[in-house]
Amino acid sequence: MARAGLSPRAVVDAAIAVVDADGPAALTLAAVAARTGVATPSLYKHVAGLGELRTLVSLRVLEEVGEVVNAAAVGRSGDAAVAAVMQAWRRYVLDHPRRYMLLPLAPHADPMLEAAAKRLLEVFFAVLAGYGLGGADAVHAIRRLRAAVHGFASLEAAGGFAMAEDVGTSFDGLVEMVVASLRPPGDQAHPAVVGRR
Amino acid sequence: MARAGLSPRAVVDAAIAVVDADGPAALTLAAVAARTGVATPSLYKHVAGLGELRTLVSLRVLEEVGEVVNAAAVGRSGDAAVAAVMQAWRRYVLDHPRRYMLLPLAPHADPMLEAAAKRLLEVFFAVLAGYGLGGADAVHAIRRLRAAVHGFASLEAAGGFAMAEDVGTSFDGLVEMVVASLRPPGDQAHPAVVGRR
DNA sequence: GCCCTTAGGCTAATACCGTTAGCCACTGGG
DNA sequence: CCCAGTGGCTAACGGTATTAGCCTAAGGGC
CATH class of the missing domain: 1.10.10.60 (Homeodomain-like)
Structure with missing residues (x-):
């Protein structure tokens, strides 16, 4: 055969x-x-078996998300970078809702996923560096960002937004909410467009 | 026997x-x-079978979350109400992380879950009424709130926050982020403490 | 061009799961 | 006291992952 x-x-x-x-x-x-x-x-x-296959699929999803998020971040900084990263994240979910449900939530716990998770994390850190955030502040900011975008994404992927109002408009508000929380208090303006590496 | x-x-x-x-x-x-x-x-x-049992467990979780969230909202309004609701949500997750993973994300799709979902939604609407939000604005605000709190909760339940920084502090920042997005632009103060029913 | 190793397929068999069918005993009301 | 029905049981079936063992196609060395 x-x-x-x-x-x-x-x-x-x-x-x-x-x-x-x-x-x-x-x-x-x-x-x-x-x-x-x-x-x-x-x-x-x-x-090796179903378990490993699941992990490999999750790895693929994590890598794909890392890919699109990274691509969205290059050449941008500040509010524009954060917005682009979040939009790219959502776009992935809209393109592959089923697949997104397998995104690992605690990738650091699995050696096979660790590297891909690190890459995604580094994009976040780079984007946030443009706000002068570092150390603990950056960690807290990344957690806000991740919680917001993943929460929205998982709900949308599952069909969780039932009401008639436009979901894209809601997401724009979410982006604005996150962006505002990154700016220094009282600052309504966008941060310097010249980001830092 | x-x-x-x-x-x-x-x-x-x-x-x-x-x-x-x-x-x-x-x-x-x-x-x-x-x-x-x-x-x-x-x-x-x-x-009726495993499927129905899963639905019944999800219903129980949804009801329990609705219970604690509702309890947190009574007697409070404005920022305090939003903060209390979010804290109560997180407390439930910390108390029952495994269970929380079965919270239905699209409860409106299942007739068995619909009523419990409606109750939770009404708490949200009541809390947001204190900000003068209604109609489409309220829907978008609820989506921001739900995405933020559920995103954080699901990540924390899964053990998704690996870094050493205090997770409670991150959550406080998340609450502040959401609350700020509910206030009218430029308003740094807390909204009226006298909420509306 | 032939052989031989090995990688990549197969079938058979086991264990565990959900589900259905059909039986039987305990329980409580007339 | 009887009797109907509820709530348990065993037996059996199909689908699943997994392991063991076989067999052959593929390809490199001679």
């Missing part, structure tokens, strides 16, 4: 296709095997 | 105990049956 020519990479691709099609709960070795045209046990030649 | 004296209520109680002990993924009919000292199929006399 002709070989299927699978690889760990291809297995994860198929797994993501399953998630996108039928949601995170449908991510099963049997479904992935069916999609790749292979018997279920064959997947073990490429992946 | 002596009867176990189960009831739908008791089954949900046991299910919540399972979740609190071993996490949402461990919520299985077999685990609940073991905990209640009954064979697995016996549970079907009280609950």
Whole structure:
């Protein structure tokens, strides 16, 4: 019989296709095997098991989010950078709502996810450096940013906003809320457009 | 043989105990049956199946959150009410992190959850009325509030805040961020302490 | 061009889960 | 005291992950 020519990479691709099609709960070795045209046990030649596959899918999602967020941040600073990062984050969720549900919330706990999480964190730190935030203040600011954008994203991905009002408008308000909390008290203006590295 | 004296209520109680002990993924009919000292199929006399049990557990969580949030809001208004509501929300998460992961994100979609969701929403609307917010502005404000508090809560419940800085301090900043976004632009003061019903 | 190693597929078998069907005993009311 | 129904049970089925063991296609060394 002709070989299927699978690889760990291809297995994860198929797994993501399953998630996108039928949601995170449908991510099963049997479904992935069916999609790749292979018997279920064959997947073990490429992946240690369902647990590892889940982790690999989460890693992929984390990397993809890191990618788009990083891309949104380059060449921008201050309010514009924060807004771009948040918009990019939401865009990812709108493009891949099912997939987003597998974003790991505590990636630092898993060695496989650690590096990708660090990269995302560094983008945040770089963006916040433009506000003169550092040390503990930067950590608290990043937590506000992360909580706001992830909270909104997870709710929107799950279809949690039922009322008729435009969700994009709500998100604009969220961005403004976060941005305002980064500015020094009493400062209504945008911070220096020339960011710092 | 002596009867176990189960009831739908008791089954949900046991299910919540399972979740609190071993996490949402461990919520299985077999685990609940073991905990209640009954064979697995016996549970079907009280609950339609695993799916319904999950919904009932989610309903319980939603009701509990609604309870503590409502309790926090009574007798308060303005910034104090918003702060109290958010603090109560977080307290629930700290007290029951595993359980919180089953909070339904789109409760309006399920008839069983709809009423409990409505109650929570009404608390939010009442709290925001003290800021003179109504109509679309209130909806956008509620979405900001919900995104911020749920985002923070879900991250904290999952153990997502790895860095050493005090998480409570971060949360205080989150509350301040939300509160500031509710005040009219340029207004640094707290809104009228005399809230409206 | 042949052989031999190995990677990548397979089937068979096990264990655990949810679910359904059908049986039986305890319980409480007439 | 009887009897109907509720709430338990066992048996059986299908789907799932996982392990073991086999077998063959693929590709490099001679």
